[in-house]
Amino acid sequence: MSKSNSLLSLRVVSLYEDVLNIYSDRGNRLAVEARAAELEVSVDVELISIGDQLPIDADLVLIGGGQDREQAIVSMDLLAKGGTLRKWAADDVAMLAVCGGFQLFGRWFRNSEGVFLKGIDVFDCVSIVPASGNSRLVGDVISESSIDNLGMIVGYENHGGQTFLGSSALPFAKIQVGFGNNGVDGTEGARRNSCVGTYLHGSVLPNNSQLLDWLLARAIAHRISQDGEFDSMALERISEYSELGAASEYARKLTSTIVREEQ
Amino acid sequence: MGIFKLIRFKLAICLGKCAAFFSQVFGRGGGTAISGLVATFIEPNVLRQISKILSRDVIFVTGTNGKTGTSSLISQILRLKGSSVLSNSSGSNMARGVVSAYISSLDTVRISKKHRKRLSSVFEVDEAVVPGLSSQMDPKIEVFLNLSRDQLDRYGEIDSIASSWVQSLSSESKIAPDALVVNADDSKLFPLIDLGRKNSIRTITFGLGDPSVASGNASDVHERDFCSCGSDIRYELKYMGQLGIWSCSGCDIERPIPDVLAAKVTLENDRIILKIRLAGQPEVLDLTVHQQGLYSVYNVLAAISAAWGYGIHPADSIRAIESATGVFGRQEEFLVANVKAKVWLAKNPQGLNEVLRTLTETAELPLNLLLVLNDGIQDGKDVSWIYDANFEILEGKYKLLMCSGSRSHNLSLRCVVAGLDVGMSDPDIMGMLDFSLDRTPHTETLNIVTTYTGMIEIRENLAKRTGIPPYWK
Numbered sequence: 190m191s192k193s194n195s196l197l198s199l200r201v202v203s204l205y206e207d208v209l210n211i212y213s214d215r216g217n218r219l220a221v222e223a224r225a226a227e228l229e230v231s232v233d234v235e236l237i238s239i240g241d242q243l244p245i246d247a248d249l250v251l252i253g254g255g256q257d258r259e260q261a262i263v264s265m266d267l268l269a270k271g272g273t274l275r276k277w278a279a280d281d282v283a284m285l286a287v288c289g290g291f292q293l294f295g296r297w298f299r300n301s302e303g304v305f306l307k308g309i310d311v312f313d314c315v316s317i318v319p320a321s322g323n324s325r326l327v328g329d330v331i332s333e334s335s336i337d338n339l340g341m342i343v344g345y346e347n348h349g350g351q352t353f354l355g356s357s358a359l360p361f362a363k364i365q366v367g368f369g370n371n372g373v374d375g376t377e378g379a380r381r382n383s384c385v386g387t388y389l390h391g392s393v394l395p396n397n398s399q400l401l402d403w404l405l406a407r408a409i410a411h412r413i414s415q416d417g418e419f420d421s422m423a424l425e426r427i428s429e430y431s432e433l434g435a436a437s438e439y440a441r442k443l444t445s446t447i448v449r450e451e452q
Numbered sequence: 453m454g455i456f457k458l459i460r461f462k463l464a465i466c467l468g469k470c471a472a473f474f475s476q477v478f479g480r481g482g483g484t485a486i487s488g489l490v491a492t493f494i495e496p497n498v499l500r501q502i503s504k505i506l507s508r509d510v511i512f513v514t515g516t517n518g519k520t521g522t523s524s525l526i527s528q529i530l531r532l533k534g535s536s537v538l539s540n541s542s543g544s545n546m547a548r549g550v551v552s553a554y555i556s557s558l559d560t561v562r563i564s565k566k567h568r569k570r571l572s573s574v575f576e577v578d579e580a581v582v583p584g585l586s587s588q589m590d591p592k593i594e595v596f597l598n599l600s601r602d603q604l605d606r607y608g609e610i611d612s613i614a615s616s617w618v619q620s621l622s623s624e625s626k627i628a629p630d631a632l633v634v635n636a637d638d639s640k641l642f643p644l645i646d647l648g649r650k651n652s653i654r655t656i657t658f659g660l661g662d663p664s665v666a667s668g669n670a671s672d673v674h675e676r677d678f679c680s681c682g683s684d685i686r687y688e689l690k691y692m693g694q695l696g697i698w699s700c701s702g703c704d705i706e707r708p709i710p711d712v713l714a715a716k717v718t719l720e721n722d723r724i725i726l727k728i729r730l731a732g733q734p735e736v737l738d739l740t741v742h743q744q745g746l747y748s749v750y751n752v753l754a755a756i757s758a759a760w761g762y763g764i765h766p767a768d769s770i771r772a773i774e775s776a777t778g779v780f781g782r783q784e785e786f787l788v789a790n791v792k793a794k795v796w797l798a799k800n801p802q803g804l805n806e807v808l809r810t811l812t813e814t815a816e817l818p819l820n821l822l823l824v825l826n827d828g829i830q831d832g833k834d835v836s837w838i839y840d841a842n843f844e845i846l847e848g849k850y851k852l853l854m855c856s857g858s859r860s861h862n863l864s865l866r867c868v869v870a871g872l873d874v875g876m877s878d879p880d881i882m883g884m885l886d887f888s889l890d891r892t893p894h895t896e897t898l899n900i901v902t903t904y905t906g907m908i909e910i911r912e913n914l915a916k917r918t919g920i921p922p923y924w925k
Contacts, residue, residue, distance in 0.1 A: 207675060211601060211610075212834075213801065214836075215839060216838075216839025216840075220869055223869045262678065329833070345834040347834065390834065390836040392839045395869050433869065437865055440861040440862050444862065447858070
């Protein structure tokens with residue numbers, strides 16, 4: 190008898206969605222919910238903001254980007270949650286940190302006012318807004334990720350901070366069009382275990398369903414490792430035809446064509 | 453003006469006019485910006501010289517949403533009171549658009565010394581160019597509508613826009629306006645009200661006061677707002693987006709009681725009925741507006757307030773507003789064969805949310821919809837914002853859903869994420885417009901929701917078919 194997966198849920202934590210959402214990164218959470226519905230995997234999404242307690246465990250954590258002021262506001266609260274998040278990252282919980290969230294998941298961030306914000310050290314990287322000021326990195330991005338054949342990742346970047354990876358960090362992707370972490374070394378984002386940091390908006394997950402599926406597969410694997418009862422067939426269904434996947438792949442190809450033509 | 457400067461000024465205006473003429477004859481657009489561009493190239497100071505001619509009788513309207521609609525209402529009020537009105541009514545709202553408006557008006561408004569006394573100017577001004585433009589033109593009235601996220605790729609972050617407005621108004625070299633008109637319901641605009649009070653500039657606030665039209669959380673832009681002191685903004689209730697009855701949880705500021713208050717709002721499918729209360733005055737003004745949506749109410753309140761600042765009592769503005777016609781491409785209707793095509797402009801998450809809310813709450817259901825997403829410079833190159841608009845509320849409320857525009861693929865993907873069934877998606881706007889009109893049952897309405905450049909293209913096509921003159925005429 191097959192077990193009903195609806196008994197158990199994938200645990201998704203979306204961090205500071207009401208504060209860090211200026212670039213509409215909540216689209217990542219919407220895509221997770223839509224894809225999980227296609228997979229018939231039930232998800233339990235917790236919106237965690239300033240002052241809220243993290244749940245006792247999670248399979249997937251999402252965080253987006255925000256303005257300087259909002260970043261400074263969440264950074265203190267995030268530090269209090271840093272220990273748990275670091276432990277989760279080490280335990281193969283899937284994570285996606287975008288833009289300002291990515292910066293705060295690094296070691297530290299020096300913002301446009303020269304203020305140092307301490308990060309939570311999930312990724313070995315530091316981010317700086319150059320003292321020269323007005324040199325935001327803005328525009329369409331096409332990158333190539335060598336991680337598990339994820340391939341082409343498209344999106345839009347808009348950031349003042351520039352990120353530099355430490356010696357133990359791996360980039361998430363290599364830039365083909367756009368700036369990426371700093372516009373100099375050709376790297377985009379960072380990857381550690383099941384955690385991805387990136388500068389890409391779009392939102393990045395609906396527009397890159399292979400990355401969405403990669404994170405979901407890792408989240409499901411994490412849930413299974415925690416709780417053997419979870420429907421392991423979900424991992425197989427992930428490779429079947431998906432309406433969202435088809436629409437995403439079509440959009441990704443067309444976007445990359447448009448962007449390359451504009452070059 | 454010295455003779456050389458005068459000649460250069462005249463030359464700039466003349467060549468600008470030629471450029472507009474050739475653009476209209478040979479090009480597709482109306483040449484609404486090109487003449488200003490050319491004139492500014494010949495005479496960089498052209499704007500300052502124009503503003504001298506206009507002798508400060510200038511109203512600026514700025515904000516993320518509602519600039520064109522509000523400016524149009526103000527113009528119609530002033531016209532009804534006997535003024536000739538100069539405006540950049542075709543929506544070209546950078547410095548060059550203002551110069552262009554002046555140039556193109558030379559035919560219709562005779563700016564001779566005799567007429568100048570009755571000449572007023574209403575300019576909608578892009579959020580980012582307000583400081584530069586107001587330091588050159590020293591407007592008499594400045595209207596601030598609202599401030600939410602729009603085209604981050606072009607403007608940068610919202611906070612920097614708000615502080616640039618405050619800085620420009622507190623600049624010592626600037627002549628203070630006679631009146632500031634500010635939306636009381638937007639906490640991000642409170643620093644302007646504060647500044648007006650501290651500098652004894654007459655400050656007229658406007659806002660809503662009818663809880664029956666408050667939004668559920670569903671259609672809000674999902675964002676927490678912060679006071680400039682860093683604390684959370686609390687809301688007693690929200691009307692749309694960040695607009696509502698707010699107070700700061702940290703310092704003692706709160707939404708002021710609006711001077712021009714919509715005390716009762718009734719939204720119907722083809723009109724809005726309002727009761728307006730004025731600060732310190734016993735009588736209530738009744739009026740009916742032939743527009744839809746709560747955002748139109750804010751435009752009306754802003755226009756009444758601006759006219760008040762200009763010396764026209766609100767009771768005298770009502771007739772102009774009741775007879776006001778819509779502005780091009782905003783809720784504009786065309787009858788094509790037996791199908792009504794209605795064009796809605798939506799260019800940022802808050803604007804789109806309000807259009808979707810208006811459609812699902814007041815239009816005839818189920819809807820026939822053509823959604824258009826372009827990524828031109830004027831639309832914004834970054835289309836991520838569609839993920840902050842609440843497409844989910846369309847579920848079960850449409851029977852035809854088509855996507856088009858240069859980013860139709862991103863738009864239809866957004867619809868799939870929202871669990872909606874897209875009938876067809878293709879970047880060819882004219883093809884999809886024809887197809888959608890064909891598929892809309894006779895006597896029903898095709899609602900076309902589009903970003904700016906799509907609106908221009910669609911409107912031009914529909915106008916041509918139905919014999920309505922192009923927008924620059």
